[in-house]
Amino acid sequence: MLLTIDCGNTNTAFAIWDGSIFVANWRCATQHQRTADEYYTWLRTLMNLNNIDVAITDVIISSTVPRVVFNLRVLCDRYFSTRPYVVGKPETKLPVGVRVDAGTQVGPDRLVNTVAGFGRHGGDLIIVDFGTATTFDVADTDGAYIGGVIAPGVNLSLEALHMAAAALPHVDITQPQRVVGTNTVACMQSGVFWGYVGLIKEITARIRAERDRPMKVIATGGLAPLFQQAEDLFDTYEDDLTMHGLTVIHSYNKENP
Ligand SMILES: Nc1ncnc2c1ncn2[C@@H]1O[C@H](COP(=O)(O)OP(=O)(O)O)[C@@H](O)[C@H]1O
Numbered sequence: 001m002l003l004t005i006d007c008g009n010t011n012t013a014f015a016i017w018d019g020s021i022f023v024a025n026w027r028c029a030t031q032h033q034r035t036a037d038e039y040y041t042w043l044r045t046l047m048n049l050n051n052i053d054v055a056i057t058d059v060i061i062s063s064t065v066p067r068v069v070f071n072l073r074v075l076c077d078r079y080f081s082t083r084p085y086v087v088g089k090p091e092t093k094l095p096v097g098v099r100v101d102a103g104t105q106v107g108p109d110r111l112v113n114t115v116a117g118f119g120r121h122g123g124d125l126i127i128v129d130f131g132t133a134t135t136f137d138v139a140d141t142d143g144a145y146i147g148g149v150i151a152p153g154v155n156l157s158l159e160a161l162h163m164a165a166a167a168l169p170h171v172d173i174t175q176p177q178r179v180v181g182t183n184t185v186a187c188m189q190s191g192v193f194w195g196y197v198g199l200i201k202e203i204t205a206r207i208r209a210e211r212d213r214p215m216k217v218i219a220t221g222g223l224a225p226l227f228q229q230a231e232d233l234f235d236t237y238e239d240d241l242t243m244h245g246l247t248v249i250h251s252y253n254k255e256n257p
């Protein structure tokens, strides 16, 4: 069975793929200090709790935090006796091209999203991923990753206000009833929520204008539905997009060793 690991700057998601469906998925906070033994006891406990008794034979990792990869590699070696595919490393091939400035290290999550989006929808895509940062990944007609946009994440934006201004509290994102807030929390939520709706609209419109062709907009990440419920911003929402992309890249590498 395949273990897929999507390590973001905030959370690390693990999922088990049986070849046709994900039989389980779990998340933990991303911490580069976490050891292979800690990962394994945590995974083993969750597998036992969910009565999942399978042997992990293959692992594929996408990590936007380079430091965590070392301990994840140790996990694979010590407990699963396998060498993981790590997206972004030369030995892990991609089924799509990457056309960016020479020397640019594209975030592996963005490459994985592009592969997944192209596999499901074909080319000419804008993929919006709500993570620590909000990324817009642009796939060309042939599926190649050709760049995109990086914006501060929703929670990061709220956290930045709290960190930088003595009188602004820690606030969770929600859709405010009105634009004009009548208390501090409502004002902050309005700024970030409606500001974000504007950001998404403006960036997707400008990408479409720059590319001068119709482009489908796919959203992923837990906060996407919150924005979609307020305005029709995306063509589809696919929560499993990154994990799906990892399974596609794994198959591609197995078939093209
Ligand atoms: N369904 C959700 N509702 C509210 N907040 C969420 C949801 N999903 C993720 N978040 C928050 O969004 C931020 C980004 O999380 P995540 O997608 O795990 O980022 P990353 O992939 O960069 O680690 C975190 O602060 C997380 O707590």
Ligand SMILES: CC(C)(COP(=O)(O)O)[C@@H](O)C(=O)NCCC(=O)O
Pocket: 007, 008, 009, 010, 064, 105, 106, 107, 108, 109, 110, 130, 131, 132, 133, 134, 135, 150
């Ligand atoms: C933009 C990101 C920080 C997003 O990461 P995430 O929010 O998923 O943790 C990550 O994709 C990254 O570190 N990218 C490297 C630079 C680039 O993609 O061009």
Ligand SMILES: [K+]
Pocket: 008, 109, 129, 130, 131, 132
């Ligand atoms: K991500």
